[in-house]
Amino acid sequence: MSALQDKYKQLIDAANAAGISNLQVSEQGNVLHISGNAPTGAAKDQLWEIYGKIDPDYRAGDLILDIDVAASAGTKAKVTTDSTALNIRKGPGTDQPIVGKAAHGEIVTLQNKTNEQWWLIKTDSGVEGYAYAQYLSPQ
Amino acid sequence: MKLSKILLALFLTAAVSFIGCKPKDSTIQKNIADKFAATPECAGATATVFDGVATLTGQVKDDMCKNTAETTAKNVKGVKSVVNDLTVTPPPPPPAAPTVSPDTALSQGVTDATKDFPTVKATVNNGEITLTGTIKRKDLTTLMQSLNSLHPAKINNQLTIK
Numbered sequence: 001m002s003a004l005q006d007k008y009k010q011l012i013d014a015a016n017a018a019g020i021s022n023l024q025v026s027e028q029g030n031v032l033h034i035s036g037n038a039p040t041g042a043a044k045d046q047l048w049e050i051y052g053k054i055d056p057d058y059r060a061g062d063l064i065l066d067i068d069v070a071a072s073a074g075t076k077a078k079v080t081t082d083s084t085a086l087n088i089r090k091g092p093g094t095d096q097p098i099v100g101k102a103a104h105g106e107i108v109t110l111q112n113k114t115n116e117q118w119w120l121i122k123t124d125s126g127v128e129g130y131a132y133a134q135y136l137s138p139q
Numbered sequence: 140m141k142l143s144k145i146l147l148a149l150f151l152t153a154a155v156s157f158i159g160c161k162p163k164d165s166t167i168q169k170n171i172a173d174k175f176a177a178t179p180e181c182a183g184a185t186a187t188v189f190d191g192v193a194t195l196t197g198q199v200k201d202d203m204c205k206n207t208a209e210t211t212a213k214n215v216k217g218v219k220s221v222v223n224d225l226t227v228t229p230p231p232p233p234p235a236a237p238t239v240s241p242d243t244a245l246s247q248g249v250t251d252a253t254k255d256f257p258t259v260k261a262t263v264n265n266g267e268i269t270l271t272g273t274i275k276r277k278d279l280t281t282l283m284q285s286l287n288s289l290h291p292a293k294i295n296n297q298l299t300i301k
Contacts, residue, residue, distance in 0.1 A: 026234040031293045033237035048280055058283050059296050064237070065287050082278075094251045116288040117248060132251065134285045 004032040004062055011050045011065070018043040020067065035066040041137040044069050068116050071138035075110045077121065079103065081135045088129035092118030100127035107139065162217035164188040170215045178211055180204040184225055186212055191219035198226050239266040240290040252285035259298065266292030273299045 004027060005012060015023055020036035038044040044067045051065055079086045085101040092114045102108050102123050111120040119136060122128040168188040175181040181204065184197045193212045199205050205225045212221045245263045253259045260272040268291045274282060279300060286294055
């Protein structure tokens with residue numbers, strides 16, 4: 001086992017235990033890459049909590065933790081912004097015009113995952129568009 | 140006459156008990172199985188015993204485990220010899236190299252990820268994201284989660300955390 005895998009062993013073990021699918025652990029240029037799909041948002045949060053314990057300021061620059069949360073079309077997701085409303089945009093990018101907003105704490109419906117960053121969502125009031133996935137947690 | 144009968148009886152008893160000292164194949168087999176169960180390296184190995192000869196079959200993790208299983212079996216009372224037919228699990232293929240996004244895609248992603256954090260400056264070069272400026276501690280994980288999902292080669296975090 002490499003030194004990096006040893007350093008982040010607790011994280012790798014937790015990823016295995018949490019049932020992360022397509023779990024991949026590889027190294028390139030002294031950076032450990034851990035990627036996979038978490039069954040729930042809680043599983044992803046748990047892994048980030050462990051990462052935060054090993055490297056509280058994320059300063060070492062030796063790990064890329066790329067954990068996506070599995071969510072299929074029709075899944076309900078909660079808007080988890082800090083406090084503000086979440087912009088819903090015409091296309092996947094912050095350069096795209098805003099077509100609506102979803103309030104903090106509102107439940108929206110996932111239409112599809114365009115990529116890991118942008119999800120196409122629909123609000124209960126019928127607004128459809130792209131929202132930044134970091135602020136959505138599948139229920 | 141009586142004495143010789145007694146002697147014969149004694150001899151027979153001794154002979155029977157002597158034969159009784161030699162464990163039966165089934166007993167040896169069970170003893171080996173117990174030893175294997177108690178030795179993690181031997182996981183996957185099973186032994187069959189015939190006339191004191193233990194034949195090991197199954198698949199174990201590596202060559203060391205294969206040897207450990209053989210030694211373990213040899214040390215069991217009654218085993219005359221060991222035929223080691225264990226196979227070793229081939230090593231898994233090395234993991235594929237991580238995919239790193241091209242700088243153009245990374246730059247776009249970084250712009251989106253840092254939009255809500257105007258005090259954060261981010262540059263992208265050769266797959267590496269370098270962060271400077273300041274951020275509130277409560278926002279740090281949110282920003283890092285967004286950036287980590289962009290498939291960068293590395294993130295150099297030089298942010299001042301407030």
